[in-house]
Amino acid sequence: MFTRLLLTGSAALFLMGAAPITQQGSATQPSPQEVLDAAPASAWMTIPAEDLVVMTLADGSVVEYQLAPDFAPAHVANIRQLVRSGYFDGASILRVQDAYVVQWGRADEDKTEAKGINPTPPAEYEFAPPADFKALPYRDAYAEAVGHVKSWPVASDGKSDWLVHCYGMIGVARDVAPDTGSGTQLYTVIGHAPRHLDRNLAVVGRVINGMEFLTDRPRGTEELGFYKDDTQRIKIVSVKMAADLPAEARPSFQVLDSDSPTFAAWVKARANRSGAFFVKPAGAVDLCNALAPVRGIK
Amino acid sequence: MFTRLLLTGSAALFLMGAAPITQQGSATQPSPQEVLDAAPASAWMTIPAEDLVVMTLADGSVVEYQLAPDFAPAHVANIRQLVRSGYFDGASILRVQDAYVVQWGRADEDKTEAKGINPTPPAEYEFAPPADFKALPYRDAYAEAVGHVKSWPVASDGKSDWLVHCYGMIGVARDVAPDTGSGTQLYTVIGHAPRHLDRNLAVVGRVINGMEFLTDRPRGTEELGFYKDDTQRIKIVSVKMAADLPAEARPSFQVLDSDSPTFAAWVKARANRSGAFFVKPAGAVDLCNALAPVRGIK
Numbered sequence: 400m401f402t403r404l405l406l407t408g409s410a411a412l413f414l415m416g417a418a419p420i421t422q423q424g425s426a427t428q429p430s431p432q433e434v435l436d437a438a439p440a441s442a443w444m445t446i447p448a449e450d451l452v453v454m455t456l457a458d459g460s461v462v463e464y465q466l467a468p469d470f471a472p473a474h475v476a477n478i479r480q481l482v483r484s485g486y487f488d489g490a491s492i493l494r495v496q497d498a499y500v501v502q503w504g505r506a507d508e509d510k511t512e513a514k515g516i517n518p519t520p521p522a523e524y525e526f527a528p529p530a531d532f533k534a535l536p537y538r539d540a541y542a543e544a545v546g547h548v549k550s551w552p553v554a555s556d557g558k559s560d561w562l563v564h565c566y567g568m569i570g571v572a573r574d575v576a577p578d579t580g581s582g583t584q585l586y587t588v589i590g591h592a593p594r595h596l597d598r599n600l601a602v603v604g605r606v607i608n609g610m611e612f613l614t615d616r617p618r619g620t621e622e623l624g625f626y627k628d629d630t631q632r633i634k635i636v637s638v639k640m641a642a643d644l645p646a647e648a649r650p651s652f653q654v655l656d657s658d659s660p661t662f663a664a665w666v667k668a669r670a671n672r673s674g675a676f677f678v679k680p681a682g683a684v685d686l687c688n689a690l691a692p693v694r695g696i697k
Numbered sequence: 698m699f700t701r702l703l704l705t706g707s708a709a710l711f712l713m714g715a716a717p718i719t720q721q722g723s724a725t726q727p728s729p730q731e732v733l734d735a736a737p738a739s740a741w742m743t744i745p746a747e748d749l750v751v752m753t754l755a756d757g758s759v760v761e762y763q764l765a766p767d768f769a770p771a772h773v774a775n776i777r778q779l780v781r782s783g784y785f786d787g788a789s790i791l792r793v794q795d796a797y798v799v800q801w802g803r804a805d806e807d808k809t810e811a812k813g814i815n816p817t818p819p820a821e822y823e824f825a826p827p828a829d830f831k832a833l834p835y836r837d838a839y840a841e842a843v844g845h846v847k848s849w850p851v852a853s854d855g856k857s858d859w860l861v862h863c864y865g866m867i868g869v870a871r872d873v874a875p876d877t878g879s880g881t882q883l884y885t886v887i888g889h890a891p892r893h894l895d896r897n898l899a900v901v902g903r904v905i906n907g908m909e910f911l912t913d914r915p916r917g918t919e920e921l922g923f924y925k926d927d928t929q930r931i932k933i934v935s936v937k938m939a940a941d942l943p944a945e946a947r948p949s950f951q952v953l954d955s956d957s958p959t960f961a962a963w964v965k966a967r968a969n970r971s972g973a974f975f976v977k978p979a980g981a982v983d984l985c986n987a988l989a990p991v992r993g994i995k
Contacts, residue, residue, distance in 0.1 A: 419920060420873060481889040498864055507820045524976065538836045540983040566796055566889045575718060575973045591864045591985045594969045598977045606726050611795040611916040618909040620716060675873045678822065679896040685838040687889045 404679045425673035428680070429485060434665045435655070435692060442661035443694070444550065446607070450475075451641035452482060453650060456492070457634040459637075460612035464569055464649055465640075467551060470562050474571055474601045475504075477582035482638050484514045486583065491632035492616060493584070496624025499593065501613040502572060506632060513583050522579045525559040532560060533657055535666065537683040543593045545618035547657035550691035551605075562602035565592045565687035568604030571606040589614050592687040607652055607693045617696035618686040655692045665692070723971035725970025726978070727744045731964045733953070733990060740959035741992070742848065742952035744905070748773075749939035750780060751948060754790070755932040758910035761939075761948055762867055762885075764902040765849055768860050771818035772869055772899045775811075775880035780936050782812045784881065789930035790914060791882070797891065800870055800909040802882030804930060810852065811881050820877045823857040830858060831955055835981040836969045845955035848989035849903075852895060860900035863985035864891045867902040887912050890985040904989045905950055911972045962989070 417452060424430035429437075446465050454462045468475040494502035505511050534546035534552060542554035545563065552563040553648070564570065569587045572579030580601060587606050606613065616633060619626045626632045641649050655662050670684035723726035726871050729734075742762050752760045753850045766773040786802070792800035803809050808843040830851060832844035840852035843861065862868065867885045871878030878899060904911065914931060917924045937975060939947050953960050968982040 440984060495913075497912055522976075537838045539838055540835045541979050542982050576976055591983070593968070594986065595975075595979045597979065599975055614795055615793075615913060615915050617913050669893070677893075677897055678820075678874055681839055681893045681895065683838050685889070685892060688892065 418499075418593070420674070421676040422655045423671075423674045424668065425546075426673050428673040429664075429668055430672070430674060431665055431668040434668045435663060438655070438659075438661040438665075442656055442659040444656045445696070446652045446654060446693075448642035448644075448649060448651070449640065450604075451481075451607075451652070452604075452638060453479070453641055453644065453651070454487070454638045455636050456612060458607060459634055462606060462609035462612055463652070464604050465652070465654075466601070467562065469549060470526055470551065471523040471571075471601050471603045473517055474523055474582050474603045477516040477520060478585075478603065479640060480515045481513060481582055482640055483643070484642045486511065486513055487635060487638035490635045490638070491629070491633060492626070492635070494625045495589075495616045495618050497618045498590035499588075499624065500586040501589055502584060502586040502618070502637060503635060504572070506629065509584055515690065516581055518581050520579055520581060524579075524598050524605075525561045528555055528557075528560045529553075531658065533662075535684070535686060535689065537670070537685075539686060541597065545664070545686040546688075547691065550657040550662075552686050552690060554686070561598050563592065563686060564588050564594060564596045564600075564602065565605075565690055566590070567606040567610055567690070568602055569606065571601040572595065572601055573600060582585075587613060605690075607654070608650070608695065618643070647663045653694050653696055657691055662691070705894040719970075719971070719974040721972045722966065726969050726971040727962075727966055728970070728972060729963055732959060732966045736953070736957075736959040738961075740954055740957040742954045743994070744950045744952060746939065746940035746942075746947060746949070747777075748952070749905075749948070750902075750936060751939055751942065752785070753934050753935045754910060755934055758907060760907035760910055760941055761950070762902050762904045762967075763901070763950075763952075765860065767847060768849065769821040769869075769899050769901045770881050771815055772878070774817060774819055775814040776883075776901065777938060778942070779811060779880055780814050780938050781941070784809065784811055785902055785933060785936035788934070788936070789927070790911070790924070791930060792884075792923045793911075793914045793916050795823075795916045797883040797887035797912070797922065799884070799887055800882060800884040801933060802870070804927065806881055811879060814879055815974055816879050817876055818879060818899075821901075822877075822896050823859045826853055826855075826858045827851075829956065829960075831960075833982070833984060833987065835968070835983075837984060839895065843984040845987075845989065847951045848955040849958075850984050850988060852984070855858070855927045859896050861890065862886050862892060862894045862900065863903075864888070865904040865908055865965045865988070866900055867893065868903065869899040871898060885911060893969065903988075905952075906948070906993065918942060924986060949994045951992050951994055955989055960989070 422432045539545040544555045571580035572584035671680040720730045835844040869878035874975035969978040
């Protein structure tokens with residue numbers, strides 16, 4: 400979930416005006432929200448400002464995303480450099496394809512030099528299985544095991560692991576192999592997780608705030624949801640690393656620590672929705688329905 | 698997928714301007730699009746006009762959805778009656794919660810009589826396993842088996858089956874049990890499939906065209922993504938059964954028949970994306986990434 404916790408998305412459907420009873424659990428099974436409300440401060444990890452990107456669109460909307468240097472270090476280094484060299488200032492949202500992705504970058508990419516980056520980074524589509532992989536106790540259609548590493552959604556075939564294309568996750572657009580994309584064009588998932596993309600593209604981050612300012616856009620009219628021209632494209636006026644903003648203007652966010660007991664209790668609550676509203680708890684949860692909660696702290 | 702087939706959503710990410718090479722398969726594995734292009738006419742089933750609802754919004758956008766009377770007959774009978782009695786004319790989009798649902802109905806529901814419906818239909822959250830259930834040969838996090846019945850996405854625990862809350866599927870909003878919702882408020886899924894809702898609400902249909910005119914809306918500012926008042930709500934100016942429209946104005950759609958050999962080939966193509974773009978075919982596909990293709994025929 401990439402919205403403020405008051406809008407968890409785990410609430411179910413009400414007739415308008417009813418109290419959010421779906422956010423209440425039962426006597427034996429708290430709701431996800433109740434687990435979070437009871438969480439100690441130590442269950443939350445602050446996202447480093449060096450990993451946080453602040454993107455401002457032409458209408459003043461702000462989208463914030465977190466980079467994942469532990470998993471895609473070369474691509475993340477490129478992205479930080481692109482941000483800092485001002486490459487994305489004057490970029491646009493290029494493509495909005497319903498049920499699939501929003502993609503952004505420079506419409507004049509072929510004419511704009513990307514300074515100081517590695518133009519041919521290694522693929523970084525997969526990585527050696529980290530020791531701190533915490534598997535979910537549930538099946539997955541695509542992988543032998545799924546779970547979390549440092550609060551990121553990860554899948555594994557036992558021999559290698561990879562970041563998963565869940566809603567809000569960010570990947571690097573590329574051409575056909577051997578191109579691996581440099582980071583000049585990025586996309587985020589706006590529909591049911593397109594898991595067939597896993598291990599085929601570099602996944603480098605996730606949108607943690609302002610996702611709605613990407614998803615509420617008109618869908619592109621050209622093939623694959625591309626916008627036709629600059630009259631349709633949505634301009635990006637600035638992209639900054641949070642670390643480079645003055646302290647008083649710097650946003651800050653925390654993510655629930657997937658190594659915490661709270662996280663395990665929260666996953667169990669997501670998998671077993673109970674209380675007055677739910678007739679039948681599912682007894683399981685898909686990885687992409689167990690995305691680490693994020694909250695703003697300023 | 699609920700868009701015209703030119704925008705399948707199965708395409709992956711390109712640098713802008715490249716040809717859609719992702720829609721080409723390999724020598725041994727056609728792409729999903731190639732399978733559809735080669736499909737005989739007999740692989741496509743026309744959606745009955747009596748099951749097709751045409752909803753026009755205030756800005757002229759049209760959203761079309763298909764009802765599922767085979768699975769939720771009492772709720773579907775109510776919805777047809779609500780449409781025909783004009784109950785939804787003057788209804789609105791009430792709620793848009795990012796990554797979750799769009800919900801619509803009358804904002805003044807408590808003051809507006811729903812004539813001629815069954816106000817307390819049976820739950821219809823599950824049904825006896827149909828003989829024509831075609832299981833996918835892949836795992837699922839939530840169910841023992843998943844697959845299709847008459848081109849609808851279905852899950853099964855061996856003892857009962859249910860329609861699945863995939864992207865674009867439509868359910869009936871309700872209050873707490875024993876209320877089962879009458880059909881006066883409906884919602885559709887606009888994010889990763891919220892499978893914890895399966896077997897907890899009546900699933901009655903799916904959006905088959907114009908989904909983008911629901912998903913591109915501003916997200917609601919109130920709790921659970923509800924709109925604050927009529928200044929935010931998006932008015933629905935008319936809702937009609939396609940069967941009641943004059944023939945020359947009646948839209949018509951076909952869905953790929955899940956009992957056809959083409960469908961099985963298409964699922965296999967979705968599960969094994971190959972060709973120049975894909976480095977690693979997944980070897981499996983999630984039910985909600987195998988939604989029966991729909992095409993407009995007029």
